[in-house]
Amino acid sequence: MRHGKRYRKGAEIAGEADLSLKEAVGRLKSAPATKFDETCEVAVHLGVDPRHADQQVRGTVIFPHGIGKTLRVLVLAKGEKEKEAKEAGADHVGSDDYLAKLREGWTDIDAIVATPDMMGEVGKLGKQLGPRGLMPNPKAGTVTFDVAKAVRELKAGKTEFRVDKGANLHVPFGKKSFPEGSLYDNVLTFLRNVNRMKPAGAKGQYIKSVTLSSTMGPGLHVDLNQLATDLKG
Numbered sequence: 001m002r003h004g005k006r007y008r009k010g011a012e013i014a015g016e017a018d019l020s021l022k023e024a025v026g027r028l029k030s031a032p033a034t035k036f037d038e039t040c041e042v043a044v045h046l047g048v049d050p051r052h053a054d055q056q057v058r059g060t061v062i063f064p065h066g067i068g069k070t071l072r073v074l075v076l077a078k079g080e081k082e083k084e085a086k087e088a089g090a091d092h093v094g095s096d097d098y099l100a101k102l103r104e105g106w107t108d109i110d111a112i113v114a115t116p117d118m119m120g121e122v123g124k125l126g127k128q129l130g131p132r133g134l135m136p137n138p139k140a141g142t143v144t145f146d147v148a149k150a151v152r153e154l155k156a157g158k159t160e161f162r163v164d165k166g167a168n169l170h171v172p173f174g175k176k177s178f179p180e181g182s183l184y185d186n187v188l189t190f191l192r193n194v195n196r197m198k199p200a201g202a203k204g205q206y207i208k209s210v211t212l213s214s215t216m217g218p219g220l221h222v223d224l225n226q227l228a229t230d231l232k233g
Contacts, residue, residue, distance in 0.1 A: 018223035021191075021230050024212045025184045029176065031217045037068070038176040038215040042187050044169040044194060045209040047202060054201035057163040060140050061171075061193045065182035066157035068175035071110040073154050074098060076118045076136075081147050085113070088148035089155055099125070107132055113142045113150045133160070161190075169194065176214050187212065188230060195231050 019027065028040060048055040074092040075085035076099065085093045092098060092109065095118065102125050112129065114122050114136040122129075122136060129135040136142040140160045144150050161171050173186040191210065198206045210222040 018221045020226040021188060021210075021222050022184055024220040024222050025180055025187065027220055028212050028214055028217065029180050029183070031214065033176075034216050036215075038217070039068070039172045040174050040176055040178075040183055040187075040212065040214050041170060041172050042190060043209075043211045043213070043219075044191070044207060046163060046167045046169065046194075047205045047208050048163060048167050048199060050163050050165055050167055052201060055199045057169065057194065057197050057199065058139065058161070059193060059197055060158055060160045061190050062153055063157045063159065063173060063186040064189055065174065065178060065186050067159065067172055067186070068178065069110075069157075069172075071154050072108070073151055074109045074112045075147050075151060076112065076114040076122060077147055078115070078118070081115050081145065085147045085151055088151040090147075090151045102128060107134060109134070111142065111154050112136050113144070113147055113154070115145050115147060116143055119143060161194075191227070192231055 046057060048057060050056060072091045073089075075082070075090040076095055077085055077093065078095045082093045082095075090113070099121055105128065107128070112122075112134050119136070126135060137160075138144070141150055141153065141158075159171060161169050163169055171190055173190055174183045178186075191207075195207065207224065207227070210224070210227060211219040212222065213219045
């Protein structure tokens with residue numbers, strides 16, 4: 001398949017050599033523009049074996065400059081917690097009514113927060129919510145009685161990540177229209193989070209490759225030696 005002129009121009013800007021993280025962000029920004037605001041994504045290949053429970057890499061990150069998308073948040077709660085969720089900016093708040101909608105297949109949302117007392121019923125929806133990444137999880141901070149804090153963090157760009165079967169992480173870290181400094185801050189924040197989460201069971205090199213890309217652009221490979229210095233800063 002022959003790539004278009006815009007992609008080929010982007011590939012020329014990307015080059016073949018590994019780049020410092022700052023250089024990679026700069027070249028990502030300078031690639032030819034499209035008719036829409038592209039999402040910027042970081043892909044990380046880790047030296048872990050996800051088949052082992054002690055080598056799972058899963059967590060959340062709050063990007064300092066957001067990710068350019070306001071999440072639609074559903075809070076499953078009752079009583080006073082409903083009021084707290086509404087005041088914090090939740091898009092949908094309720095209990096039995098929304099559980100019924102979810103059972104019917106409604107998923108017009110990006111995240112679900114649930115109080116612990118609701119999880120008995122929410123857990124029954126695992127087959128519907130799990131594959132869509134919507135199942136509330138205590139480790140992600142989405143099963144909590146502090147629903148106001150959870151909603152505010154999600155609205156600010158809190159993002160959950162989890163290593164896949166191929167030992168890869170794929171996470172959006174902003175829009176191409178963001179200032180270069182904001183994109184750099186966001187991706188560095190994420191990589192520092194990942195670096196701190198090295199499992200005790202992982203042996204050898206932990207971060208094996210880091211690649212930045214935009215929706216329609218080529219991949220930009222990050223120099224790991226330089227990255228190691230950036231992560232310490």
